[in-house]
Amino acid sequence: MSNVIDALVAALGPQVRTGPDIPSRNHADASGLQPTAPQALILPQTTEDVSTALRICHEHRQPVVTQGGLTGLAGGAHPQAGEIALSLERMNGIEEIDAASATLTALAGTPLAVVQQAADEASFLCGIDLGARGTCTIGGNLATNAGGNQVVRYGMARRNTLGLEVVLADGTVVRSLNKMLKNNAGYDWTQLFIGSEGTLGVITRAVISLHSKPQGLQTALCAVSSFGDALVVLRRFQQIHPGRLLVFEAMWREFMTVATRICGLTPVFETEHDVTLLIEADMGADPAGTEAFSLLLSEFYEQDLIKDALVAQSRADRNRFWSYRETPYEYGRFLPEEIRFDVSVPLNRMTEAVAHLRQEMPKRWPDAVYVVFGHVADSNIHINVAHRDMSDDIKKGIQGLVYDLVSRLGGSISAEHGIGRIKRPYLSLSRTESELALMTKMKQILDPAGILNPGRIL
Numbered sequence: 001m002s003n004v005i006d007a008l009v010a011a012l013g014p015q016v017r018t019g020p021d022i023p024s025r026n027h028a029d030a031s032g033l034q035p036t037a038p039q040a041l042i043l044p045q046t047t048e049d050v051s052t053a054l055r056i057c058h059e060h061r062q063p064v065v066t067q068g069g070l071t072g073l074a075g076g077a078h079p080q081a082g083e084i085a086l087s088l089e090r091m092n093g094i095e096e097i098d099a100a101s102a103t104l105t106a107l108a109g110t111p112l113a114v115v116q117q118a119a120d121e122a123s124f125l126c127g128i129d130l131g132a133r134g135t136c137t138i139g140g141n142l143a144t145n146a147g148g149n150q151v152v153r154y155g156m157a158r159r160n161t162l163g164l165e166v167v168l169a170d171g172t173v174v175r176s177l178n179k180m181l182k183n184n185a186g187y188d189w190t191q192l193f194i195g196s197e198g199t200l201g202v203i204t205r206a207v208i209s210l211h212s213k214p215q216g217l218q219t220a221l222c223a224v225s226s227f228g229d230a231l232v233v234l235r236r237f238q239q240i241h242p243g244r245l246l247v248f249e250a251m252w253r254e255f256m257t258v259a260t261r262i263c264g265l266t267p268v269f270e271t272e273h274d275v276t277l278l279i280e281a282d283m284g285a286d287p288a289g290t291e292a293f294s295l296l297l298s299e300f301y302e303q304d305l306i307k308d309a310l311v312a313q314s315r316a317d318r319n320r321f322w323s324y325r326e327t328p329y330e331y332g333r334f335l336p337e338e339i340r341f342d343v344s345v346p347l348n349r350m351t352e353a354v355a356h357l358r359q360e361m362p363k364r365w366p367d368a369v370y371v372v373f374g375h376v377a378d379s380n381i382h383i384n385v386a387h388r389d390m391s392d393d394i395k396k397g398i399q400g401l402v403y404d405l406v407s408r409l410g411g412s413i414s415a416e417h418g419i420g421r422i423k424r425p426y427l428s429l430s431r432t433e434s435e436l437a438l439m440t441k442m443k444q445i446l447d448p449a450g451i452l453n454p455g456r457i458l
Protein backbone atom coordinates (compact mmCIF):
# COMPACT_ATOMS: atom_id res chain seq x y z
CA MET A 1 0.00 0.00 0.00
CA SER A 2 1.26 3.49 -0.78
CA ASN A 3 2.15 6.03 1.92
CA VAL A 4 -0.86 8.16 1.17
CA ILE A 5 -3.28 5.28 1.61
CA ASP A 6 -1.56 4.25 4.87
CA ALA A 7 -1.95 7.82 6.11
CA LEU A 8 -5.61 7.96 5.06
CA VAL A 9 -6.39 4.61 6.72
CA ALA A 10 -4.59 5.72 9.90
CA ALA A 11 -6.68 8.91 10.05
CA LEU A 12 -10.04 7.73 8.73
CA GLY A 13 -10.08 3.95 9.35
CA PRO A 14 -12.88 2.03 7.62
CA GLN A 15 -14.00 5.14 5.73
CA VAL A 16 -11.18 4.25 3.33
CA ARG A 17 -11.67 1.28 1.01
CA THR A 18 -9.27 -0.34 -1.42
CA GLY A 19 -9.17 -3.15 -4.00
CA PRO A 20 -12.27 -5.36 -4.21
CA ASP A 21 -13.91 -3.39 -1.37
CA ILE A 22 -14.50 -0.53 -3.80
CA PRO A 23 -17.98 -1.02 -5.34
CA SER A 24 -17.94 -1.11 -9.15
CA ARG A 25 -20.41 1.80 -9.23
CA ASN A 26 -17.52 4.05 -8.15
CA HIS A 27 -15.51 3.01 -11.24
CA ALA A 28 -17.57 5.13 -13.65
CA ASP A 29 -20.03 7.98 -14.06
CA ALA A 30 -22.79 8.23 -16.69
CA SER A 31 -20.51 9.68 -19.39
CA GLY A 32 -19.86 6.34 -21.10
CA LEU A 33 -16.07 6.45 -20.55
CA GLN A 34 -14.31 3.13 -19.91
CA PRO A 35 -14.74 2.15 -16.20
CA THR A 36 -11.54 2.59 -14.17
CA ALA A 37 -11.02 1.51 -10.56
CA PRO A 38 -9.75 4.33 -8.34
CA GLN A 39 -6.70 3.61 -6.17
CA ALA A 40 -8.91 3.97 -3.08
CA LEU A 41 -12.38 5.17 -2.18
CA ILE A 42 -12.95 7.56 0.73
CA LEU A 43 -16.47 7.70 2.23
CA PRO A 44 -16.40 10.62 4.66
CA GLN A 45 -19.28 11.18 7.08
CA THR A 46 -18.53 14.72 8.19
CA THR A 47 -16.96 17.91 6.86
CA GLU A 48 -14.05 17.30 9.25
CA ASP A 49 -13.47 13.89 7.57
CA VAL A 50 -13.38 15.57 4.14
CA SER A 51 -10.95 18.13 5.51
CA THR A 52 -8.68 15.41 6.95
CA ALA A 53 -8.77 13.44 3.68
CA LEU A 54 -7.89 16.45 1.53
CA ARG A 55 -5.17 17.65 3.90
CA ILE A 56 -3.46 14.25 3.62
CA CYS A 57 -3.90 14.05 -0.15
CA HIS A 58 -2.57 17.62 -0.51
CA GLU A 59 0.51 16.76 1.56
CA HIS A 60 1.14 13.71 -0.64
CA ARG A 61 0.31 15.49 -3.93
CA GLN A 62 -2.31 12.78 -4.45
CA PRO A 63 -4.96 13.40 -7.18
CA VAL A 64 -8.55 13.12 -5.94
CA VAL A 65 -11.78 12.80 -7.92
CA THR A 66 -14.93 13.95 -6.12
CA GLN A 67 -18.05 11.84 -6.68
CA GLY A 68 -21.70 12.72 -6.04
CA GLY A 69 -24.47 10.66 -7.62
CA LEU A 70 -22.30 9.81 -10.67
CA THR A 71 -24.96 10.90 -13.15
CA GLY A 72 -22.67 13.49 -14.77
CA LEU A 73 -22.38 13.23 -18.55
CA ALA A 74 -19.06 15.05 -19.05
CA GLY A 75 -16.75 12.57 -17.30
CA GLY A 76 -16.01 14.91 -14.35
CA ALA A 77 -16.53 12.28 -11.62
CA HIS A 78 -15.14 9.40 -13.69
CA PRO A 79 -11.90 8.14 -12.10
CA GLN A 80 -8.59 8.18 -13.96
CA ALA A 81 -5.89 5.64 -13.17
CA GLY A 82 -4.08 6.50 -9.93
CA GLU A 83 -6.76 8.83 -8.57
CA ILE A 84 -8.45 8.41 -5.19
CA ALA A 85 -12.23 8.81 -5.27
CA LEU A 86 -13.91 10.89 -2.56
CA SER A 87 -17.62 10.05 -2.49
CA LEU A 88 -20.11 12.27 -0.66
CA GLU A 89 -22.74 9.50 -0.49
CA ARG A 90 -22.63 9.20 3.33
CA MET A 91 -22.99 12.95 3.81
CA ASN A 92 -26.68 12.68 3.14
CA GLY A 93 -29.53 14.50 4.90
CA ILE A 94 -31.67 17.60 5.22
CA GLU A 95 -30.44 19.62 8.18
CA GLU A 96 -33.00 22.39 8.28
CA ILE A 97 -35.98 23.91 6.55
CA ASP A 98 -36.40 27.53 7.59
CA ALA A 99 -39.93 28.47 6.55
CA ALA A 100 -39.51 32.12 7.51
CA SER A 101 -36.44 32.51 5.28
CA ALA A 102 -37.77 30.02 2.66
CA THR A 103 -34.48 28.10 2.71
CA LEU A 104 -33.38 24.48 3.00
CA THR A 105 -29.97 23.42 4.29
CA ALA A 106 -28.69 20.01 3.18
CA LEU A 107 -25.52 17.94 3.21
CA ALA A 108 -23.93 17.75 -0.25
CA GLY A 109 -24.53 14.02 -0.78
CA THR A 110 -28.32 14.33 -0.42
CA PRO A 111 -30.13 13.12 -3.57
CA LEU A 112 -31.98 15.91 -5.37
CA ALA A 113 -35.28 13.98 -5.12
CA VAL A 114 -34.94 13.96 -1.31
CA VAL A 115 -34.38 17.73 -1.32
CA GLN A 116 -37.43 18.19 -3.58
CA GLN A 117 -39.57 15.94 -1.37
CA ALA A 118 -38.56 17.77 1.80
CA ALA A 119 -39.36 21.12 0.18
CA ASP A 120 -42.72 19.78 -0.99
CA GLU A 121 -43.63 18.46 2.47
CA ALA A 122 -42.92 21.92 3.87
CA SER A 123 -45.27 23.44 1.21
CA PHE A 124 -42.42 24.83 -0.89
CA LEU A 125 -40.88 23.99 -4.24
CA CYS A 126 -37.20 23.35 -4.96
CA GLY A 127 -36.44 25.22 -8.21
CA ILE A 128 -33.73 22.76 -9.32
CA ASP A 129 -35.10 19.83 -11.32
CA LEU A 130 -33.66 17.41 -13.86
CA GLY A 131 -34.22 13.91 -15.20
CA ALA A 132 -31.55 12.32 -12.97
CA ARG A 133 -33.26 13.66 -9.81
CA GLY A 134 -33.49 10.24 -8.09
CA THR A 135 -29.72 9.63 -8.20
CA CYS A 136 -27.89 12.94 -8.62
CA THR A 137 -26.91 14.81 -5.44
CA ILE A 138 -27.41 18.43 -4.50
CA GLY A 139 -23.60 18.80 -4.23
CA GLY A 140 -23.20 17.47 -7.78
CA ASN A 141 -25.98 19.79 -8.97
CA LEU A 142 -24.18 22.81 -7.57
CA ALA A 143 -20.75 21.63 -8.73
CA THR A 144 -22.12 21.44 -12.30
CA ASN A 145 -24.47 24.44 -11.98
CA ALA A 146 -27.19 22.07 -13.17
CA GLY A 147 -30.45 23.21 -14.60
CA GLY A 148 -33.05 21.26 -16.45
CA ASN A 149 -36.72 21.56 -16.99
CA GLN A 150 -37.76 24.78 -15.27
CA VAL A 151 -34.79 27.07 -15.77
CA VAL A 152 -36.92 29.61 -17.64
CA ARG A 153 -38.77 30.27 -14.36
CA TYR A 154 -36.33 29.43 -11.54
CA GLY A 155 -32.89 29.71 -13.12
CA MET A 156 -30.00 27.25 -12.85
CA ALA A 157 -28.49 25.90 -9.60
CA ARG A 158 -26.53 29.13 -9.13
CA ARG A 159 -29.68 31.25 -8.84
CA ASN A 160 -31.12 28.83 -6.26
CA THR A 161 -28.12 28.82 -3.92
CA LEU A 162 -27.67 31.24 -1.03
CA GLY A 163 -24.94 29.64 1.04
CA LEU A 164 -22.21 27.01 0.87
CA GLU A 165 -19.70 25.14 2.97
CA VAL A 166 -16.64 24.11 0.98
CA VAL A 167 -13.43 22.24 1.80
CA LEU A 168 -10.42 23.57 -0.09
CA ALA A 169 -7.68 21.41 -1.59
CA ASP A 170 -5.44 21.77 1.49
CA GLY A 171 -8.25 20.83 3.89
CA THR A 172 -9.28 24.37 4.91
CA VAL A 173 -13.02 24.60 5.61
CA VAL A 174 -14.73 27.79 4.32
CA ARG A 175 -18.30 28.37 5.39
CA SER A 176 -21.02 30.90 4.54
CA LEU A 177 -24.38 29.32 5.30
CA ASN A 178 -26.00 32.59 4.27
CA LYS A 179 -29.82 32.65 4.03
CA MET A 180 -30.30 36.20 2.79
CA LEU A 181 -30.99 37.30 -0.76
CA LYS A 182 -29.03 40.46 -0.11
CA ASN A 183 -25.52 40.13 1.24
CA ASN A 184 -22.94 42.38 -0.38
CA ALA A 185 -20.29 42.06 2.32
CA GLY A 186 -17.35 41.66 -0.02
CA TYR A 187 -16.84 39.03 -2.74
CA ASP A 188 -19.51 36.36 -3.04
CA TRP A 189 -16.94 33.55 -3.13
CA THR A 190 -19.67 30.91 -2.98
CA GLN A 191 -20.62 31.56 -6.62
CA LEU A 192 -17.08 30.68 -7.71
CA PHE A 193 -17.53 27.09 -6.57
CA ILE A 194 -20.87 26.65 -8.33
CA GLY A 195 -20.16 25.22 -11.77
CA SER A 196 -16.48 24.59 -10.95
CA GLU A 197 -17.03 20.82 -11.35
CA GLY A 198 -15.03 19.87 -8.28
CA THR A 199 -11.82 21.48 -9.55
CA LEU A 200 -11.63 24.25 -6.90
CA GLY A 201 -12.99 22.61 -3.74
CA VAL A 202 -15.40 20.02 -2.35
CA ILE A 203 -18.89 21.27 -1.51
CA THR A 204 -20.07 19.73 1.77
CA ARG A 205 -23.24 21.72 2.64
CA ALA A 206 -25.58 24.09 0.85
CA VAL A 207 -28.37 26.53 1.62
CA ILE A 208 -30.96 26.39 -1.15
CA SER A 209 -33.62 29.08 -1.63
CA LEU A 210 -37.16 27.74 -1.95
CA HIS A 211 -40.11 28.93 -4.05
CA SER A 212 -43.86 28.80 -3.62
CA LYS A 213 -45.54 25.81 -5.26
CA PRO A 214 -47.39 26.19 -8.57
CA GLN A 215 -51.14 26.51 -7.96
CA GLY A 216 -52.56 25.79 -11.38
CA LEU A 217 -50.26 23.71 -13.58
CA GLN A 218 -51.26 23.67 -17.24
CA THR A 219 -49.52 21.50 -19.86
CA ALA A 220 -49.87 21.52 -23.64
CA LEU A 221 -48.28 20.03 -26.74
CA CYS A 222 -48.34 22.48 -29.67
CA ALA A 223 -47.27 22.07 -33.28
CA VAL A 224 -45.60 24.97 -35.11
CA SER A 225 -44.31 25.09 -38.64
CA SER A 226 -41.01 26.83 -37.87
CA PHE A 227 -38.75 27.69 -34.98
CA GLY A 228 -39.39 31.36 -35.80
CA ASP A 229 -43.07 30.82 -34.94
CA ALA A 230 -42.05 29.00 -31.74
CA LEU A 231 -40.13 32.12 -30.67
CA VAL A 232 -43.13 34.36 -31.33
CA VAL A 233 -45.26 32.00 -29.18
CA LEU A 234 -42.63 32.14 -26.41
CA ARG A 235 -42.32 35.92 -26.32
CA ARG A 236 -46.07 36.60 -26.60
CA PHE A 237 -46.80 34.09 -23.83
CA GLN A 238 -44.27 35.82 -21.58
CA GLN A 239 -45.68 39.27 -22.39
CA ILE A 240 -49.31 38.30 -21.80
CA HIS A 241 -48.70 36.11 -18.72
CA PRO A 242 -45.45 37.42 -17.21
CA GLY A 243 -43.65 35.02 -14.88
CA ARG A 244 -46.07 32.14 -15.43
CA LEU A 245 -44.08 30.03 -17.92
CA LEU A 246 -42.36 27.01 -16.32
CA VAL A 247 -41.36 24.84 -19.29
CA PHE A 248 -40.81 25.59 -22.97
CA GLU A 249 -39.29 22.55 -24.70
CA ALA A 250 -38.87 22.17 -28.45
CA MET A 251 -38.65 18.85 -30.30
CA TRP A 252 -37.76 19.12 -33.98
CA ARG A 253 -39.31 16.87 -36.66
CA GLU A 254 -36.48 14.27 -36.61
CA PHE A 255 -36.95 13.88 -32.83
CA MET A 256 -40.68 13.17 -33.17
CA THR A 257 -39.97 10.72 -36.02
CA VAL A 258 -37.65 8.70 -33.74
CA ALA A 259 -40.17 8.93 -30.85
CA THR A 260 -42.99 7.54 -32.98
CA ARG A 261 -41.39 5.31 -35.63
CA ILE A 262 -38.49 3.90 -33.60
CA CYS A 263 -39.52 4.19 -29.93
CA GLY A 264 -43.12 3.29 -30.79
CA LEU A 265 -45.12 6.19 -29.30
CA THR A 266 -48.37 7.16 -30.98
CA PRO A 267 -48.05 10.26 -33.19
CA VAL A 268 -49.34 13.34 -31.35
CA PHE A 269 -50.94 15.04 -34.35
CA GLU A 270 -52.31 13.66 -37.62
CA THR A 271 -49.88 15.72 -39.67
CA GLU A 272 -46.11 16.00 -39.15
CA HIS A 273 -44.90 19.48 -38.18
CA ASP A 274 -41.46 20.99 -38.11
CA VAL A 275 -41.38 21.64 -34.36
CA THR A 276 -43.49 20.29 -31.49
CA LEU A 277 -43.51 22.35 -28.28
CA LEU A 278 -44.10 21.10 -24.75
CA ILE A 279 -45.35 24.09 -22.76
CA GLU A 280 -46.11 24.24 -19.03
CA ALA A 281 -47.28 27.23 -17.05
CA ASP A 282 -48.46 27.94 -13.53
CA MET A 283 -51.71 29.78 -14.20
CA GLY A 284 -52.59 30.23 -10.51
CA ALA A 285 -55.35 28.86 -8.30
CA ASP A 286 -58.17 30.83 -9.94
CA PRO A 287 -60.04 28.73 -12.58
CA ALA A 288 -59.90 31.81 -14.82
CA GLY A 289 -56.17 31.07 -15.20
CA THR A 290 -56.93 27.65 -16.71
CA GLU A 291 -59.29 29.27 -19.18
CA ALA A 292 -56.75 31.97 -20.01
CA PHE A 293 -54.16 29.29 -20.91
CA SER A 294 -56.47 27.52 -23.38
CA LEU A 295 -57.77 30.83 -24.69
CA LEU A 296 -54.28 32.08 -25.51
CA LEU A 297 -53.45 28.85 -27.37
CA SER A 298 -56.72 29.24 -29.34
CA GLU A 299 -55.70 32.79 -30.26
CA PHE A 300 -52.30 31.55 -31.44
CA TYR A 301 -54.13 28.94 -33.52
CA GLU A 302 -56.41 31.56 -35.09
CA GLN A 303 -53.36 33.70 -35.87
CA ASP A 304 -51.85 30.66 -37.63
CA LEU A 305 -48.91 30.71 -35.21
CA ILE A 306 -49.64 27.22 -33.95
CA LYS A 307 -50.98 24.58 -36.30
CA ASP A 308 -52.46 22.25 -33.70
CA ALA A 309 -52.52 21.86 -29.90
CA LEU A 310 -53.49 19.46 -27.14
CA VAL A 311 -54.05 20.65 -23.58
CA ALA A 312 -53.67 18.06 -20.78
CA GLN A 313 -56.93 17.36 -18.97
CA SER A 314 -55.48 14.97 -16.37
CA ARG A 315 -52.24 13.83 -14.77
CA ALA A 316 -52.24 10.85 -17.18
CA ASP A 317 -52.34 13.29 -20.13
CA ARG A 318 -49.48 15.26 -18.64
CA ASN A 319 -47.39 12.09 -18.18
CA ARG A 320 -48.17 11.08 -21.77
CA PHE A 321 -47.08 14.50 -23.08
CA TRP A 322 -43.82 14.27 -21.14
CA SER A 323 -43.19 10.73 -22.41
CA TYR A 324 -42.28 12.17 -25.86
CA ARG A 325 -39.72 14.52 -24.35
CA GLU A 326 -38.30 11.68 -22.25
CA THR A 327 -37.72 9.22 -25.13
CA PRO A 328 -33.97 10.01 -25.26
CA TYR A 329 -33.62 8.12 -21.94
CA GLU A 330 -34.79 5.03 -23.90
CA TYR A 331 -32.56 5.44 -26.96
CA GLY A 332 -30.12 2.80 -25.68
CA ARG A 333 -32.84 0.18 -26.27
CA PHE A 334 -33.60 1.23 -29.83
CA LEU A 335 -30.60 2.95 -31.40
CA PRO A 336 -26.93 2.10 -31.95
CA GLU A 337 -24.14 3.95 -30.12
CA GLU A 338 -24.81 7.67 -29.64
CA ILE A 339 -22.92 10.86 -29.02
CA ARG A 340 -24.89 13.45 -27.08
CA PHE A 341 -24.27 17.17 -27.24
CA ASP A 342 -25.61 19.73 -24.82
CA VAL A 343 -24.96 23.11 -26.38
CA SER A 344 -26.35 26.63 -26.34
CA VAL A 345 -27.06 28.68 -29.44
CA PRO A 346 -28.30 32.30 -29.38
CA LEU A 347 -32.02 32.12 -30.16
CA ASN A 348 -31.70 34.39 -33.20
CA ARG A 349 -29.26 31.88 -34.75
CA MET A 350 -31.15 28.68 -33.82
CA THR A 351 -32.92 28.27 -37.19
CA GLU A 352 -29.57 28.59 -38.95
CA ALA A 353 -28.02 25.99 -36.61
CA VAL A 354 -30.71 23.38 -37.29
CA ALA A 355 -30.69 24.12 -41.05
CA HIS A 356 -26.91 23.54 -41.13
CA LEU A 357 -27.25 20.21 -39.32
CA ARG A 358 -30.02 19.14 -41.69
CA GLN A 359 -27.85 19.97 -44.66
CA GLU A 360 -24.58 18.44 -43.42
CA MET A 361 -25.63 15.34 -41.43
CA PRO A 362 -27.25 13.33 -44.29
CA LYS A 363 -24.52 14.40 -46.70
CA ARG A 364 -21.61 13.33 -44.47
CA TRP A 365 -23.13 10.44 -42.49
CA PRO A 366 -26.14 9.11 -44.46
CA ASP A 367 -26.65 6.23 -41.99
CA ALA A 368 -26.69 8.41 -38.87
CA VAL A 369 -29.87 9.01 -36.90
CA TYR A 370 -29.84 12.49 -35.37
CA VAL A 371 -32.32 14.41 -33.26
CA VAL A 372 -32.49 18.00 -31.99
CA PHE A 373 -34.51 18.95 -28.90
CA GLY A 374 -34.19 20.91 -25.70
CA HIS A 375 -34.91 23.66 -23.22
CA VAL A 376 -35.02 26.31 -25.94
CA ALA A 377 -36.24 29.19 -23.79
CA ASP A 378 -32.76 28.94 -22.20
CA SER A 379 -31.06 28.78 -25.67
CA ASN A 380 -30.20 25.16 -24.83
CA ILE A 381 -30.48 22.37 -27.38
CA HIS A 382 -29.43 18.77 -27.18
CA ILE A 383 -28.22 17.08 -30.34
CA ASN A 384 -28.01 13.29 -30.18
CA VAL A 385 -26.38 11.40 -33.04
CA ALA A 386 -26.48 7.59 -33.31
CA HIS A 387 -24.41 5.61 -35.81
CA ARG A 388 -23.96 1.88 -36.13
CA ASP A 389 -20.24 2.31 -36.81
CA MET A 390 -19.25 4.95 -34.25
CA SER A 391 -15.53 4.76 -35.00
CA ASP A 392 -13.18 7.37 -33.50
CA ASP A 393 -12.97 9.11 -36.89
CA ILE A 394 -16.75 9.38 -37.21
CA LYS A 395 -17.03 10.55 -33.61
CA LYS A 396 -14.40 13.26 -34.15
CA GLY A 397 -16.03 14.31 -37.42
CA ILE A 398 -19.44 14.73 -35.77
CA GLN A 399 -17.92 16.55 -32.78
CA GLY A 400 -16.05 18.87 -35.15
CA LEU A 401 -19.24 19.63 -37.10
CA VAL A 402 -21.30 20.45 -34.00
CA TYR A 403 -18.69 22.36 -32.02
CA ASP A 404 -17.49 24.42 -35.03
CA LEU A 405 -21.10 25.31 -35.80
CA VAL A 406 -21.83 26.35 -32.21
CA SER A 407 -18.63 28.37 -32.00
CA ARG A 408 -19.31 30.13 -35.33
CA LEU A 409 -22.80 31.10 -34.17
CA GLY A 410 -21.54 32.51 -30.84
CA GLY A 411 -22.96 29.65 -28.76
CA SER A 412 -21.54 27.55 -25.93
CA ILE A 413 -20.16 24.00 -26.15
CA SER A 414 -21.78 23.25 -22.78
CA ALA A 415 -25.19 24.55 -21.80
CA GLU A 416 -25.68 22.50 -18.63
CA HIS A 417 -23.62 19.29 -18.30
CA GLY A 418 -20.24 21.00 -17.87
CA ILE A 419 -16.85 20.45 -19.50
CA GLY A 420 -15.46 17.56 -17.43
CA ARG A 421 -12.91 15.47 -19.30
CA ILE A 422 -14.91 14.96 -22.46
CA LYS A 423 -15.27 18.57 -23.63
CA ARG A 424 -11.94 19.84 -22.30
CA PRO A 425 -10.22 19.82 -25.75
CA TYR A 426 -12.95 22.13 -27.08
CA LEU A 427 -13.11 24.70 -24.25
CA SER A 428 -11.22 27.35 -26.24
CA LEU A 429 -14.10 27.39 -28.75
CA SER A 430 -16.32 28.96 -26.08
CA ARG A 431 -13.82 30.92 -23.95
CA THR A 432 -11.25 33.56 -24.94
CA GLU A 433 -7.55 33.32 -24.10
CA SER A 434 -7.89 35.89 -21.34
CA GLU A 435 -10.81 34.00 -19.81
CA LEU A 436 -8.81 30.77 -19.87
CA ALA A 437 -5.82 32.52 -18.30
CA LEU A 438 -8.04 33.87 -15.49
CA MET A 439 -9.50 30.39 -14.88
CA THR A 440 -5.98 28.92 -14.74
CA LYS A 441 -4.94 31.57 -12.19
CA MET A 442 -7.96 30.82 -9.97
CA LYS A 443 -7.17 27.11 -10.12
CA GLN A 444 -3.52 27.74 -9.18
CA ILE A 445 -4.48 29.89 -6.20
CA LEU A 446 -7.09 27.50 -4.78
CA ASP A 447 -5.41 24.21 -5.67
CA PRO A 448 -1.67 24.91 -6.10
CA ALA A 449 -0.74 21.20 -6.14
CA GLY A 450 -3.42 20.45 -8.74
CA ILE A 451 -4.90 17.53 -6.80
CA LEU A 452 -8.63 18.26 -7.29
CA ASN A 453 -10.18 16.64 -10.37
CA PRO A 454 -7.07 17.05 -12.55
CA GLY A 455 -7.71 17.09 -16.30
CA ARG A 456 -11.28 18.30 -15.87
CA ILE A 457 -12.25 21.68 -17.38
CA LEU A 458 -8.62 22.92 -17.74
Ligand SMILES: Cc1cc2nc3c(=O)[nH]c(=O)nc-3n(C[C@H](O)[C@H](O)[C@H](O)COP(=O)(O)OP(=O)(O)OC[C@H]3O[C@@H](n4cnc5c(N)ncnc54)[C@H](O)[C@@H]3O)c2cc1C
Nearest residue numbers: 068069070071072076131137139140141143147148198203
Ligand atom coordinates in the same frame (compact mmCIF):
# COMPACT_ATOMS: atom_id res chain seq x y z
C1 LIG B 1 -31.01 10.99 -17.27
C2 LIG B 1 -30.17 12.20 -17.05
C3 LIG B 1 -30.74 13.49 -17.22
C4 LIG B 1 -29.98 14.62 -16.99
N1 LIG B 1 -30.56 15.84 -17.15
C5 LIG B 1 -29.85 16.96 -16.88
C6 LIG B 1 -30.44 18.25 -17.02
O1 LIG B 1 -31.58 18.41 -17.44
N2 LIG B 1 -29.70 19.32 -16.67
C7 LIG B 1 -28.41 19.21 -16.21
O2 LIG B 1 -27.78 20.22 -15.88
N3 LIG B 1 -27.82 17.99 -16.11
C8 LIG B 1 -28.48 16.88 -16.43
N4 LIG B 1 -27.89 15.65 -16.32
C9 LIG B 1 -26.47 15.56 -15.91
C10 LIG B 1 -26.26 15.31 -14.40
O3 LIG B 1 -27.36 14.69 -13.82
C11 LIG B 1 -25.97 16.60 -13.66
O4 LIG B 1 -24.74 17.09 -14.11
C12 LIG B 1 -25.92 16.47 -12.14
O5 LIG B 1 -25.90 17.78 -11.58
C13 LIG B 1 -24.73 15.69 -11.62
O6 LIG B 1 -24.92 15.42 -10.23
P1 LIG B 1 -24.20 14.16 -9.55
O7 LIG B 1 -24.45 14.23 -8.09
O8 LIG B 1 -24.61 12.92 -10.23
O9 LIG B 1 -22.68 14.52 -9.83
P2 LIG B 1 -21.50 13.57 -10.33
O10 LIG B 1 -21.81 12.99 -11.66
O11 LIG B 1 -21.10 12.64 -9.27
O12 LIG B 1 -20.36 14.68 -10.51
C14 LIG B 1 -20.47 15.69 -11.49
C15 LIG B 1 -19.30 16.68 -11.31
O13 LIG B 1 -19.45 17.38 -10.08
C16 LIG B 1 -18.35 17.10 -9.19
N5 LIG B 1 -18.92 16.95 -7.84
C17 LIG B 1 -19.90 16.09 -7.45
N6 LIG B 1 -20.22 16.31 -6.15
C18 LIG B 1 -19.42 17.32 -5.74
C19 LIG B 1 -19.25 18.01 -4.50
N7 LIG B 1 -19.98 17.70 -3.42
N8 LIG B 1 -18.31 18.99 -4.42
C20 LIG B 1 -17.56 19.32 -5.50
N9 LIG B 1 -17.66 18.70 -6.69
C21 LIG B 1 -18.58 17.72 -6.81
C22 LIG B 1 -17.70 15.84 -9.74
O14 LIG B 1 -16.33 15.78 -9.42
C23 LIG B 1 -17.95 16.01 -11.24
O15 LIG B 1 -16.98 16.87 -11.79
C24 LIG B 1 -28.62 14.49 -16.59
C25 LIG B 1 -28.05 13.22 -16.45
C26 LIG B 1 -28.81 12.09 -16.68
C27 LIG B 1 -28.15 10.74 -16.51
